[in-house]
Amino acid sequence: MWKSSEFKSVPRLKSVSINGYKPFGNFFAGFSSLEIIAGSNGSGKTCLFEFLKFLRDSVNRNIPPEIIQSSVGQQIFHTLHNEKISWNITVDxxxxxxxxxxxxxxxxxxxxxxxxxxxxxxxxxxxxxxxFLKLNDQKGYMQ
Known part of the structure; x- marks a missing residue:
């Protein structure tokens, strides 16, 4: 088990992988200390931040029926007939x-x-x- 003195001060997003969400069929980005997100309209900049906000919000509340708040009526799955989203976030x-x-x-x-x-x-x-956490179909454990 870790002691609070072992934790460093500022967490940093090191990488993010998103599969199946809006424009991200298979998306990966690695981050350094300072990143600038730029791109043309419709390239996925806003979608990336919406998804990160979804992950942040789902820690404290249930996932809403529309999955992403304010996305009512929008297609959020990358493929219409494959309603699955997966992610892998690394924090340093x-x-x-x-x-x-x-x-x-x-x-x-x-x-x-x-x-x-x-x-x-x-x-x-x-x-x-x-x-720290391992859940499959609502069964598992948290340490």
């Missing part, structure tokens, strides 16, 4: 090792459900990751 600077948050959400809109979530880190001298 919290402890000596990066923390990874993975998840998968299945539709349809109106009845979304998170089918898997994992929050992991690696511990030196161990091959298996350390799980």
């Amino acid at each position: 600077e919290l402890i000596d090792q990066p923390i990874e948050y993975k998840g998968m959400l299945l539709g349809p809109i109106g009845n979304p459900r998170v089918v898997s979530e994992q929050v992991t880190t690696s511990i030196s001298n161990q091959e298996e990751p350390y799980y």
Whole structure:
């Protein structure tokens, strides 16, 4: 278990992978200390921030039926007949090792459900990751 003195001061988004959300069939971005997000209209800049906001908001509240608030009537799945969104977020600077948050959400809109979530880190001298959270179909554990 970690002590509060082991945590560093400012967490930093190290990478994000999104599959199946709006324009992101298979999206990956690695980040450094300072990033500028630029692109033409419709390239996905706003969608990236909407999705990160969705992840942030879903920590404290239930996922709304439309999945992304303010997206009523919009197509949020990348492929119409594959109502699945998955993600993998890596955050650095919290402890000596990066923390990874993975998840998968299945539709349809109106009845979304998170089918898997994992929050992991690696511990030196161990091959298996350390799980802070491991849920599959609402069963699992949190440490």
